[in-house]
Amino acid sequence: MKTSQEFRQQKISELARACRENGLPLTPQRQTVLEALAGRSDHPSADELFDEVKDRLRGISRATVYRVLETLVRLGVARRISTSEARARFDAHCGRHHHVQCARCGKVEDLHDLPLDDLMPENTFQGGFRLLDYSVQFSGLCTDCQDRP
Amino acid sequence: MKTSQEFRQQKISELARACRENGLPLTPQRQTVLEALAGRSDHPSADELFDEVKDRLRGISRATVYRVLETLVRLGVARRISTSEARARFDAHCGRHHHVQCARCGKVEDLHDLPLDDLMPENTFQGGFRLLDYSVQFSGLCTDCQDRP
DNA sequence: GTTAATGCAAAGCATTTGCACACGT
DNA sequence: ACGTGTGCAAATGCTTTGCATTAAC
Numbered sequence: 611m612k613t614s615q616e617f618r619q620q621k622i623s624e625l626a627r628a629c630r631e632n633g634l635p636l637t638p639q640r641q642t643v644l645e646a647l648a649g650r651s652d653h654p655s656a657d658e659l660f661d662e663v664k665d666r667l668r669g670i671s672r673a674t675v676y677r678v679l680e681t682l683v684r685l686g687v688a689r690r691i692s693t694s695e696a697r698a699r700f701d702a703h704c705g706r707h708h709h710v711q712c713a714r715c716g717k718v719e720d721l722h723d724l725p726l727d728d729l730m731p732e733n734t735f736q737g738g739f740r741l742l743d744y745s746v747q748f749s750g751l752c753t754d755c756q757d758r759p
Numbered sequence: 760m761k762t763s764q765e766f767r768q769q770k771i772s773e774l775a776r777a778c779r780e781n782g783l784p785l786t787p788q789r790q791t792v793l794e795a796l797a798g799r800s801d802h803p804s805a806d807e808l809f810d811e812v813k814d815r816l817r818g819i820s821r822a823t824v825y826r827v828l829e830t831l832v833r834l835g836v837a838r839r840i841s842t843s844e845a846r847a848r849f850d851a852h853c854g855r856h857h858h859v860q861c862a863r864c865g866k867v868e869d870l871h872d873l874p875l876d877d878l879m880p881e882n883t884f885q886g887g888f889r890l891l892d893y894s895v896q897f898s899g900l901c902t903d904c905q906d907r908p
Numbered sequence: 909g910t911t912a913a914t915g916c917a918a919a920g921c922a923t924t925t926g927c928a929c930a931c932g933t
Numbered sequence: 934a935c936g937t938g939t940g941c942a943a944a945t946g947c948t949t950t951g952c953a954t955t956a957a958c
Contacts, residue, residue: 635932637938657922671940676923678938692841692860692896696947697922710888711841719888724880729895731873739859739868739899746878746895747841750888784957786913806947820915825948827913845922846947 614649621648621687621702628685642667643678647688648702653709653718655697692747693718708746714755721748763798770797770836770851777834791816792827796837797851802858802867804846841896842867857894861901870897 612620625644629636646662647654654662660675679700682688691701691709695716708721726746734741761769774793778785795811796803803811809824828849831837840850840858844865857870875895883890 674939690843692843694839694841696847698845719886738902740905741897741899744895744897746893748890748893750890753887756889
């Protein structure tokens with residue numbers, strides 16, 4: 611298991627390389643947002659990240675966080691995850707992995723150790739789409755919500 | 760394969776039963792929204808449904824469509840699907856099935872005929888969650904978007 | 909008659925955009 | 934210097950809420 615510290619440093623390296631290769635400036639805003647995202651495992655929304663980052667980087671604006679996240683996704687160093695909520699959530703883990711979302715409170719967590727990493731069909735053309743990747747979304751009840759009816 | 764007509768009628772029956780069992784009134788708004796949802800396969804958002812329904816039911820308000828959708832989900836006759844967009848989309852098909860979302864334009868379609876319906880793990884307790892159901896989300900490129908780089 | 913749903917309008921979040929200025933390369 | 938990013942504030946989009954009225958059972 612990779613420590614959070616190592617993971618954050620790895621992501622910053624990825625970002626530096628991606629910026630260099632695409633001729634984009636490596637700004638402190640981009641670094642800080644990615645570092646904050648890499649440091650959490652709860653798949654935060656843009657606003658939640660802004661709340662965390664605004665203390666570390668005086669004067670950063672909400673709009674910048676939104677723009678930076680879009681850029682990070684485009685550069686392939688972060689991803690936008692699917693949830694059933696009406697807002698975007700982000701994840702610095704770009705490899706294939708799976709999620710559970712609590713049907714009651716909406717909390718999202720990663721799921722490991724399930725044999726779900728070999729589901730890509732032979733024929734990647736299905737229903738007109740060219741399939742590129744996938745993720746399994748479980749719904750369930752989290753510890754807190756299991757007790758309440 | 761079930762015709763769209765049959766499917767819509769089946770959903771209306773489900774709704775009638777669910778309302779009766781829960782002591783809720785069966786309103787024309789609920790019927791019309793569910794019927795509209797059942798008639799499409801593109802997983803519309805609340806606003807898209809409102810656009811369709813406002814012609815059929817004079818005077819229905821946007822807020823009602825939002826409230827009705829919430830009720831339909833709670834009654835188990837519709838579901839909110841997961842996408843990477845910042846708005847909710849809905850589906851009248853409540854059985855287990857899977858989706859592809861175009862990574863470029865966001866279009867969502869159902870995926871059939873893939874052997875993905877037996878992925879529920881033996882142990883339904885994972886990472887503190889009690890797993891209830893799942894759906895596989897593929898990302899890919901739709902026909903239209905495959906051509907453009 | 910009772911209880912809950914609807915319509916309207918306003919409020920509340922989430923996200924995007926235009927523009928002047930500042931910054932990374 | 935150049936091109937892009939950022940901050941600010943306003944605009945836009947999506948969703949929820951309060952309240953008086955209407956409708957379903």
